[in-house]
Amino acid sequence: MSNSFSLHGKRGLVVGIANEHSIAYGIAKTIREYGGEVAATYLNEKAERFVRPLAEGLGCPLIMPCDVSKPGELESVFDKLKAAWGTIDYVVHSIAFSPLADLHGRLVDSTAEGFGVAMDISCHSFIRMAKLAEPMMPNGGTMLAMSYYGAEKVIDHYDLMGPVKAALESCVRYLAAELGPNNIRVNCISPGPILTRAASGIKDFDELLTVASSRAPLGRLATPEDVGRLAAFYIGETGNNITGNIGFVDAGYHVRG
Template structure:
């Protein structure tokens, strides 16, 4: 793909959820960088750092800090550093989802209370906590992106409890868009088709899901993390100032098929 124009020149953005160079968030980070943005990048813990640091270096991250979204203290330190270093924040990418394996790979009706609470807290409420801290730094408006999936709208085999969790995430996206719109802060969700990422590999029979997406999508192919990144750039740029509360499908058209 051709590199994007410098649509984000001068903008400051936070990227949360890079697992490695193959993750959706990595594709977005590279696209943001290529479009001229300065970036802050986080990693979960010391175990994750070696996989995230090469991505942070490749995009010239000006801030690189640990962030476990279950830790309010770590999140506070991150946003304090952003305020100290930049004094503002123009966009945030929230690309985080987690569910304990037993609950993720079991039926929805069998999901444990603890597993459901964990999935909702990390995958959904973490976005609310993040936006709560980002809002004061977006004095002149901004954009928040989160990462959803078609399983939020329709039942997808083996996606299980993450379907209801992503549905909640999409609803939160709409409510945040309504609440923050008067301040010029836009909130949208990306809904990419399946890509072979570490997150996807946790879903049972993921290979079958990949094959179905490839065969049934109108374009009869899978999307790439670079293509997801290109859409992300457009959404956080000033060219999309009238776009908020949307679910942006990047799935080669799969979501239009019955």
């Protein structure tokens, strides 16, 4: 983006920062670099000691706990946003979770409980976030979720999360259709594999990284900052006519099929 690109006057929420390697942190940092304001969340007290210094370094005026599996926590975040800002321009959902026993096994062996937990945290929480954000975007806005190519094609060892991310991408399209009349754009970013704490839970993830970088036309992997630049594009005026889109940031890996 050119030097004239700016997110000044844009303010919103980024959920999912865990440490300095998080995709969510790359997004939040890029938004701040372009002049936008960021409210951030951390999962729990254990995570707070890693997240708070990063969020304070970005000048986040609101740093709040948010475990979407705990009743009321996501709602509390939006109550605080409303009290502080009244309205927001964007939300970024960058969280996913599956119990390891279900994630590391075959999909056919997954439990109903494990599948339900993965779907609730990784997918339905985005729907809940959209419902809470909608009334705070009277002049329109942007909602972003994070996906992965395993939603479209079978990726070894991605297993349970493939169907969950496919559901998330479908939700993005349906939310885009429902919220479009209110000038709210809903999009998904699909990075290639990035070594984050969450991704390290995937079996043989190092092998996945090697394969992706070797097969990508550009011969490299994406970074959280790469994801951040596309997020900024969607949030800014540049993204005003884009909704229901799945934007790949994977050095072209997805074109290999």
